[in-house]
Amino acid sequence: MAAGDGAYTPQELMVVCAARQIRDGEVVFVGMRLPLLAFALAKRTHAPSAIGLFENGLVRDTPSRELLMTMGDAPNILGAEWATRTVALMGLLAQGCAQLGFVGGAEVDRYGNLNTSYVGSREHPTVKLPGSGGGADIASLAGRLAIIMEHERRRFPERVSYITSPGYGDGGDWRAQVGLPRGGPAAVITTRALLGFRDDTHEMQLLSWHPGSSIEDVRAHTGWELAVAPEVHETPPPTSDELRIIRECDPQGFWTR
């Protein structure tokens, strides 16, 4: 969207979609980049009681008062509810204390498995990506997972070549079979659409296309025959309040341009 009244960037809409995943009162494992803004937006709109966990060892009841480039920036520590150790927070996640977690990925497949490690083979990668960080733990252990992605065909292969962060494996009750205690992807928020997963097969399906995109556009940029939910619709655009808050949090558009 071009600049002007009511206009917004794809990233701003993604922040809004991510914030809408956060329910009031939930404990949320906040990731990097856009979820940092989504947590702040949710806290200031529909989810004032949400609690944020940050894997470097922070618990927050309030968003930081300045824009964060990383979760370890000084403003994120000032005013924290708790500053502690990574293992303490990951242990809470492992117990099931976090209802929602966010991750980003380089590639996501039909069953929500994420690759952030190796494009090509592990032995001879064409691109070595940075790796899991805490992403694989969040994907394994959070109650629900929200994935944030650029929507390009090469990033949506039918099957990722390497599962860094487990989604639903090859579908069905795979997670239970491998012993994961709970969870799985609930939402994939992309530059073109919001996607979810069928309850039975756990296959990805289109829930809503973003304004400017379409069902055909989303499917053309997905590497398999993408299923479409019966209730598919256009993503509601950001409200003026949501845009105002995002821009107050990120006035230069560091994460949203």
Place this chain on the structure above:
Amino acid sequence: MSDKLLSMSDAIARYVPDGSSVALGLALEPLIPFAAGHEIIRQRRRNLTLIGPISDILFDEMIGAGCVSRIAAAWVGNVSEGLGYNYRRATEHQQPHAITVEDYSNYSVGLALLAAALGVPYIPMRSLLGSDIARNHPHLRNEPSPLDGTPTLLVPALQPDVAIIHVQRADAEGRAHAWGGLGICEEAALAAKGVIYTAEEIVPAEVILSDPNRVLAPAFKTLAVVHSPGGAHPSPVQGYYNRDHKAYAEYHEHSRTPEDFAAWLQEWVIDQPDRAAYLDHLGTERWAGLALREHHYAAPVDYGY
């Protein structure tokens, strides 16, 4: 207790020999011991194993400088900019040479260190089940719990030869205070055979002893304490200076090709004999721009009886 204060060059020369396993960058984005990493590069250490959670460009620098043969970490790159070009060149093109990568997640690398810290062979967890991190890992093992038969992943203990931890303040006898989000600093300090602290300030022992709850690990683990003001730049140190975001963008730009990186390394590491020279090269204006804008002191606690 004995005096453990050493210069950076002596601490690295004495306690980080070729072939060591070194844990560093343990608080994730803050408190990264860049000054120590740069000294390791200047002393041309080789065949190191680097252990850490995420590494915000320091591992990338050390890989590019040829110091590293093995990585045991959850993430290697540039947090605010993306990929690490030296890590890519080493893994994709064996430049400057091949490295072995043992992939962890932040939780599993923390548990591996915790297992060593607890003196147990492994810790079971239920993260990463079904992932290729678990499947391809040389050490992680998928075993049913002996108690109820449910799948668990066994994370074997990982004991670094040395952990290098940047802290706000330490005393000459090897006690250190650190605050903020601490990542896996404590697990690593307890797990490692020994610890090198690099500190913004060296304070009298009574300052540290006034607040023993804030001490990271027992001083008998400490090998050396190095006074290194600004030693974490460009990473932040709570209460001392902020993150130099621009430096990460500049590094990203200047490490795209091996030639660019060689020039960067020459300018910022090889040509700077120590951290004071590095900060001088950075310039007073840039450094002043990272200074605290306000103080937020914690309330004192009363250890009286």
